[in-house]
Amino acid sequence: MSLFPSPTKLRSRSLCMAFASCLWFGTVCAQGTYRIATEGSYPPWSFKDAQGTLQGWDVEIANALCEKMKAKCEIVAxxxxxxxxxxxxxxYxxxxxxxxxxxxRRQRVAFSAKYKETVSRFVARKGTPPDVSPAALKGKTIGVQRGSVQAAYxxxxxxxxxxxxxxxxxxxxLDLVAGRLQYILGNMVTYHVGFLKTPEAKDFAFTGPDLKGGVLGDGNGIAVRKDDSQTLSRVNAALDAIRADGTYDRITAKYFPFKLM
Known part of the structure; x- marks a missing residue:
């Protein structure tokens, strides 16, 4: 029998000592590394600035969650x-x-607790009749983002x-403004703080009722793999923490003049 511990045991002992020192001295130790995906072309939720750096509400929420989880994170578009x-x-x-x-989507991924509400609405040229029922829009041209819940709807x-x-x-x-579309359908908040605030949208407005539920979903969540219950648990705990200490509301107030939940 060797009098000296194996390299594997040495590494294990070092990790245990490092963890113990974190607890003893109260220092912040990284507890895991996560790679996080966001869209990156969906302002104000996520977008790239002039330097190509990811910015936006979702990006700040992701960073806040990582801070609460004491995890090292990389956010990618x-x-x-x-x-x-x-x-x-x-x-990721x-x-x-x-x-x-x-x-x-629940059939493919696991979702965290809801972290904001979502409402969809049509946008059309001002003066367009408010009836947006399927019968009223028969033969009309409608634009929507591919792969979105609005596309499924x-x-x-x-x-x-x-x-x-x-x-x-x-x-x-752009195609709505150019006259190639008569309607677009998407996230109401995104349109409210984005497109409808631009000079190009001066002749356009919301039309029809708020749309939510069913295929349009029950609010928004953070998705993880279905077999990753540990990450899901940590994300939910971190969400509770940023709601409780005001971080969530502070981030939201930077982007919107109203609450998202």
Missing amino acids: QDWDGIIPGLIARK DMIVASMAITEQ LAQHYRDAELKFYETPQAAE
Whole structure:
């Protein structure tokens, strides 16, 4: 028998001593490393600034969660169409991207507790009749982001309309202004603080009622892999913590003049 401990035992002993020192001295030790996906082209939720750095409400929420979890995190941009497949393929560990919680998505990923409400609305030229029922929009041209819950809603209910799918909400907005679309459908808050505040949108407004529930989801959650219950537990605890200490409200107030929950 060797009188000297093996390299494996030495490493284990070192880790235990480091953890003990964190507890003893009250220092902040990193507890895990996470790679987090967000969309990166969906202001004000997530977008890149002039230097190419990710910014936005979801990005700040993700960073706040990582701070509470005492985890080292890397936030990356991922096209919306591939965001769930990327999570399942283990390209990252969670999605913080204002993702609507739907039954269809629950079959593929696990969701945290709801971290904001979501409402969808149509936008059209001012003076457009407020009736946006499927019968009223028969033959009308409607733009929507590909892969979104709004796209699923239109495909389910507006089969007699002409639907056009776009990679980003901004692309659909440009076509609405150019007259290539008669309506767009998307997140109400996004339109309220984004598109409808721009000079290009001066002739456009919301039309029709608030839309939510069903295929449009029950609020937004943070997605993790279904087999990753540990991360889900830590995220939910961190969400509770940022709500309790006011961090959530402080971040929200930087972007919106109203509460999201």
